[in-house]
Amino acid sequence: MDLTVEDLARMIDHTRLKPETKRGKIKQLCEEAITYGFVTVCINPVHVAYASELLKDTDVKVCSVIGFPLGASLSTIKAAEAREAVKSGAQEVDMVVNIGALRDEDYDLVRSDIAAVVEASGNAHVKVILETGLLTDDQKRQGCLLSKEAGAHFVKTSTGFGPMGATPYDVRLMRETVGSEMGVKAAGGIRSFKDAIKMIEAGANRLGTSSGIAIVEDFRWAQYSDTWMQPDKPCWDCPSRQANLAKQPKEVYVWYKQRCLVCPDRHLNVFND
């Protein structure tokens, strides 16, 4: 892949969403985003006004999460939250889909929930977080299609607070579903440049990570050896390996694990390494 350090940085939402985040960390996050040329800082709405002030007259945008991390707020509340965030300076919003409605196949509600945020966000780009770890493949596809219909600009894999992070498998599925005119953001558990490149190769054009600096800095190792990018054991990247009964609905967990039974690499699935 012909990718420069700068190209990689321009795909990263430099993220800090922990509840304990203090203003000092937001300031640091913004300074780092300027230094490294990240595309946005991705933060909670309470920090948007402060970050916008710090980042005015720079190329770094502010991205606010909405209905985060559960996606279970009322549509009116999500819309109001998005409106306020944009008013405070957010140029992108990452909303969490109504996950329960998606699983209930209440598609009108899912669509209208997204549309309300899209409308409230005005010119700001909207990314819809599906929280893939709570969904089966069909539900992920449906979530992508509904996001597209509702006028969102991106679909996004995960919050980073759910049962799974991003996997190349899910990114590929989402890219195949939305096509090339919509963005796909991989987020959750992306910690190394190898993780990042695998997501990009799978179809992501935006990465959400709190390890942006390490990813960009360490990417300079890539020029010194091809071994870094050797294929991993197939299970390492598979969402089924990450499935966790304690964190997922029973039927979703079982659905993931049943995939292992028909996986062409199942002979390699002996030890969890």
Place this chain on the structure above:
Amino acid sequence: MSESPQPYSEAKILRVSLTDNNIVEQPLEKDLVSEYLGGRGLGVKMLFDGLAPNTDPLSPENILIFAVGPLTATTVPTAGRFVVITKSPLTGTIFDSHAGGYFGAQLRRAGYAAVVFEGSSPFPVYLWINDERFELRDASRVWGKDVVETTNLLLEDTDAKAQVACIGPAGENRVKIAAIMTDKHRAAGRGGVGAVMGSKNLKAVVVKGSGKVAVADSERLNEAVKRARLLIKKNSVTDKSLPIYGTAVLVNVTNEFGMLPTHNFQEGTFNDAVGVSGEKLLERLSVRTYNCYGCPIGCGRISRARGEEVGGPEYETIWAFGPQCGINDLEWIATINHQCNLMGIDTISAGSTIGCAMELVQRGNLDAPLHFGETEGLIELIHDIAHARGLGAELGEGSRVLASDYGAPELAMHVKGLEMPAYDPRGAQGHALGYATSNRGGCHLRSYLIGPEILGTPVRVDRDRPEGKADLVVLYQNLSAAMDSLVVCRFTNFAWTVDDYAEMLAAGSGLPVTGRDILTIGERIWNLERLFNNREGLTTDDDQLPPRFFTPLPEGNSRNRVVHLDQMLTEYYRLRGWDADGRPTKDRLKNLNIPV
């Protein structure tokens, strides 16, 4: 050093002839700096050129070099270390051994790039360097004293603000696993460098340097250092794990991977690992942490054991006297570590050799009161090793000699005579290749592939896969040779890339180097070391691992694995540009500007 700041290019080499008490200053050759930097590279070049083949390492003819690097005592993080280069009495190879603390920075601030000791003094001496003044002084008063007492007495004799690097009784008695100690409990531990010092009747080097060092481009260096410090801050290993737990953080990690060598590498999992872990050290014994010169990481720690404040213990030491010997008493481990420090003994080789002896007893080859899991008598045994008494004298020869003497050479867990450290190579193929091909023997630091294979830094690679590992080993060996020639701490490698070292070197020294350039310098050093070892008679047969590593571990998370060494070695020699006999080819040497 004069009042005005001194650039590295103007640093001096102090050449000390111990036989006739003659000390001269020499300039540092420019070409040497551009081709070998300093520290390890400089020492390797001087040793290669100055030492006749097959010199007895404990004879007056051996050369002992203390060196610092082009970034020492600058603002570059961790650049206060020093390195000792000599021919090892334990391995017979070229050898470099490193220590942190503050000694290196003071040596550089006194105006020196290196101190070269030749010959042997007719009576015990120490070298006192007080800025531009230097003299050999009678060390009779401290001969026979332990490391702490020696340090205290020498500081009384010289200057309380000076730094001491000294040997304990083990070095005096030419024990082949003797260390050189600084800051009372930091060690240039490996390879018996302390024995070489003892063989020269050199008890200590004491240095006080108050000068300033100049850098080529201070603005550029400030920027590079600012960045380097940020990277350390952003890395979870250097910002969290090491400062909080010290190196002992690795106990639980390696155990989880089934790679914590237990009972002399018979197993890879220790049932009581939690009891000797970094977490337990923090909860039970930790008193405070401390930083070496210019270090923002601060992995050093002081513990309280049996009512006494002691240094460490480090991961390798915990392993060597813990799982390796089947012992789960952390406080006792801290105590025996302290005793090794006082005596000036390498804890890795000592613990590993005791573990080897325990297996010799287990298998009926040796009749001695040494049993896995039992601590009784071991502290006394450390003193016997230091004084080369009884069984201690046999253990002080290292595990290779011990196991061979008792008819079971396969039970010595060594490479080239150097005891292997605390990672079972069956659990990480690349790390295994690094052990086998290390120029100084069983060493984890020449190519620390535990980073990518186990810790996932900078990225996680499949630890079981032999393919591609030779490429990474070559990269890490070349980089480590360059880092050791800048003389910065290995832990920076978790946070910095090749390019960061190059940028700081360029800014600090004015050398127009890139990342590729410093890898070439590292490769040059590596090849020269290899030539040295070839000259001493080492061959591909020495790039081997003990037979144990070609049989699977019985249990744990590295079970059923063996090392695929032959496959990786072939590729390694090819990438190195060496012939099938493991010798650098003329073409490769010519490319590296090494005279054939």
